Amino acid sequence: MILSKVLIGRFGDILARFRVINVNPDVSADNTLSAIHTDVKSDTVPELDFTYMITNNIGAELILGTSRHEVTTSLGSLGKVSVLPPTLTLQYHFAPEATFRPYVGVGVNYTRFYSNGLKVGSTAVDIDQNSWGLAAQVGADVAISKNLFLNFDVKKIDIKTKARAAGLGELGTLKINPWVYGIGIGTKF
Template sequence: MKRSPSILALATACTVLAVPAFAQSQGDWTFGAGIINVNPKSDNGTLAGSPATLSDDTQLSLTVEYFIRDNLGIELLAASPFEHDINIGGALAGTSKQLPPTLSLNYHFPTKGKIKPFIGAGINYTTFFEESHVGGGVLKLDDSWGFSVQAGADWQISDNGALRLNVRYMDIDADAYLNGASIGTAEIDPVTIGVSYVHRF
């Protein structure tokens, strides 16, 4: 019996959709490289008796993920140092650099198309360094531990490669000191947006 082109096209489409895209199996590794923007929330608490805000910054990002089960991976996020302006009472008071390595447990939904969404939760450690104060004082921000959650999706572009878009929330609160005296807590709590290329090994 001769098959019509429409039936053949439908059969081909069903076959393609039945093959999981960019499927991650137990024991797989993925490596990701891209850019990430760290955008602190609009109200960053009170420092030295006045409202404080921190600027955003965009840097290079790296991720490594190991799959302990099919579609379930442990991911480490790293990045080049972020630098933030610290404004107190609407005026520039200083700057600080920070690194926010984050360890997450991610679940990648086993979809049958080229788009594979994922969610994750974990722990963030943020270390601050090279703080400066415009008045010449000694500004210090304590390191911070907090939780982190994320959601994103991979779009398969080759057998082992995908483009990734993800959004992450980090709980970052840093006690601040000027010349050794406490001036309050910087409630940074940023949302990050990342775009990267991810390769599976």
């Protein structure tokens, strides 16, 4: 079925998407964290986002999702920690009347670390700080009816934090900087 002149989102519309995302960290570390080859495993989770269309081409997207990641080292697993990274992007949507509507976006995220279960042996590893960072995205909405569309999205998000352990002091800075790959379905209001 070919749809023509379908406005997936136009001025004043709210787009709601439900996606399944894979959060795939691109890890780097310094100090002790680097020396013990610290890594952060990926996680696949549901995600919800809302885009308010400021014009037919410009939208503001708020991304809501949380993931839990295992942190590993050459010494073994340190345990798991959860992250909540709400991200706000300003998007430019190309071809507002097309069936295939690509977009690009840039924005900011704030990542909160919680449910920290990280340990070195019996010593707890504390996450010292939450994180502010930049975000970039590229994606596309593909109309399947007047009010429904498929969505494909890739984001790069800057996330970093510091870790320390009692008796060991600061372990270093951990840059998680994930690629986030998403596929889902959306509707407009």
